[in-house]
Amino acid sequence: MSSLEYGLWSIPLLLVLIFLRIPIGLAMFGVGLVGTSLVTGTTVPALAQLKSLVYSTFSNYSLSIVPLFLLMGQFATRGGMSRALFRAAETLVGHRRGGVAMAAVAACGGFGAICGSSLATAATMGQVALPEMRRCGYSGALSTACLAAGGTLGILIPPSVVLVIYAILTEQNIAKLFMAAFVPGLLAAAGYMLTVSLYVRFRPDSAGSQPRASGKERLQALIAVWPVLTIFIVVIGGIYAGLFTPTEGAAVGAAGTGLVAWANRDLGWNGLKQAILSTAASTGMIFFIVLGATVFNSFLAFSQLPQQAAGFVVELGLNPWAVLVLILICYLVFGCIMDSLSMILLTIPIFFPIVSALDFGLPPEEFALWFGILVLIVVEVGLITPPVGMNLFVINSMAPDVPLGRTYRGVVPFIASDIIRVAILVLFPGLTLFLVRLLY
Numbered sequence: 499m500s501s502l503e504y505g506l507w508s509i510p511l512l513l514v515l516i517f518l519r520i521p522i523g524l525a526m527f528g529v530g531l532v533g534t535s536l537v538t539g540t541t542v543p544a545l546a547q548l549k550s551l552v553y554s555t556f557s558n559y560s561l562s563i564v565p566l567f568l569l570m571g572q573f574a575t576r577g578g579m580s581r582a583l584f585r586a587a588e589t590l591v592g593h594r595r596g597g598v599a600m601a602a603v604a605a606c607g608g609f610g611a612i613c614g615s616s617l618a619t620a621a622t623m624g625q626v627a628l629p630e631m632r633r634c635g636y637s638g639a640l641s642t643a644c645l646a647a648g649g650t651l652g653i654l655i656p657p658s659v660v661l662v663i664y665a666i667l668t669e670q671n672i673a674k675l676f677m678a679a680f681v682p683g684l685l686a687a688a689g690y691m692l693t694v695s696l697y698v699r700f701r702p703d704s705a706g707s708q709p710r711a712s713g714k715e716r717l718q719a720l721i722a723v724w725p726v727l728t729i730f731i732v733v734i735g736g737i738y739a740g741l742f743t744p745t746e747g748a749a750v751g752a753a754g755t756g757l758v759a760w761a762n763r764d765l766g767w768n769g770l771k772q773a774i775l776s777t778a779a780s781t782g783m784i785f786f787i788v789l790g791a792t793v794f795n796s797f798l799a800f801s802q803l804p805q806q807a808a809g810f811v812v813e814l815g816l817n818p819w820a821v822l823v824l825i826l827i828c829y830l831v832f833g834c835i836m837d838s839l840s841m842i843l844l845t846i847p848i849f850f851p852i853v854s855a856l857d858f859g860l861p862p863e864e865f866a867l868w869f870g871i872l873v874l875i876v877v878e879v880g881l882i883t884p885p886v887g888m889n890l891f892v893i894n895s896m897a898p899d900v901p902l903g904r905t906y907r908g909v910v911p912f913i914a915s916d917i918i919r920v921a922i923l924v925l926f927p928g929l930t931l932f933l934v935r936l937l938y
Contacts, residue, residue, distance in 0.1 A: 526793065573756040576764055657734075685919055807851070833876070871930050
């Protein structure tokens with residue numbers, strides 16, 4: 499069997515292992531190690547590369563941003579910031595039909611700006627907003643679906659852990675990727691709010707109403723969110739003003755969020771200990787997946803599969819846009835069975851060389867930024883796509899009285915909103931690249 503054939507067979511083998519519930523990091527590590535041994539004809543090169551591969555992977559300075567953003571999210575979750583964000587949005591639009599659901603989406607976007615994790619955003623905002631929506635007479639389907647969809651804003655609105663990993667894999671500028679995600683993130687939030695508005699128009703019995711908040715209540719609620727706005731402006735503004743690097747910005751954000759949580763008396767010594775332990779556990783999981791992906795990608799390089807696949811697609815003479823659409827459809831399918839980080843680590847080393855070899859009329863760097871945002875969005879859709887949409891399970895576990903099938907039906911309009919947004923961003927790359935071109 500040739501090296502290329504080993505590479506081709508490794509993909510279905512890896513998917514089978516994932517179906518068997520073997521951890522993705524371990525599956526990629528094992529397949530990569532065995533594959534390298536088969537390609538080279540001996541286990542010596544495969545074992546020899548481990549002594550340098552582990553160090554070279556984890557000594558990457560850019561990876562240090564991951565635990566810092568995770569810690570920032572832990573502090574934000576425990577610091578009561580989600581309650582303040584939801585209350586502020588609720589006082590502004592809560593009196594409208596579907597307004598409380600719209601407020602939940604807006605609060606998810608705001609929390610995602612200081613969290614960077616979709617699951618954490620969905621879980622935290624679910625605890626805050628779900629009881630309020632149920633109290634106001636919202637149906638179980640709309641309540642759980644809008645929170646699951648809103649939670650996906652956690653990885654789309656900067657900072658985003660998944661974008662950091664993509665930047666490392668494709669050797670792109672993290673700050674530019676964060677900037678490229680802004681407009682798509684705002685479009686996502688607006689699209690979800692429009693979806694809620696249409697949902698309650700066609701199903702008036704799915705949403706109740708509440709009295710309009712007074713001007714004083716609105717002012718008090720808006721004042722309460724100043725710590726979130728300050729942290730976001732300092733971190734993101736500092737990065738683009740050149741005051742510090744993205745990694746330094748993550749450290750500043752984690753420290754600021756921790757101080758705010760402590761000042762609000764929401765973070766004691768036990769809370770600090772739990773936040774650090776949770777961050778360590780999540781970091782260890784992510785880093786092991788990264789190591790497994792590095793070993794697997796090294797094997798793919800030996801097999802020449804990415805290069806051969808790119809050359810094969812170019813020789814076919816297919817329309818570049820058709821190839822792009824097929825790749826995005828693949829991500830939608832993978833999203834039904836895999837988590838977002840695993841999809842990025844498994845597929846980018848294969849798909850990125852293929853699309854990079856095609857002509858989309860964009861400079862290489864702009865194309866890499868645009869493609870990264872498109873991938874991030876379709877990966878985000880996977881978080882709310884049955885049967886294995888992680889956000890759906892997280893939110894549904896908080897509403898045991900709502901059947902999972904009802905949540906599945908409720909999330910369909912939000913998936914449609916995502917697909918429409920992907921189509922718009924594919925047709926108009928300038929929407930994604932507008933701020934990058936303006937600032938750089």
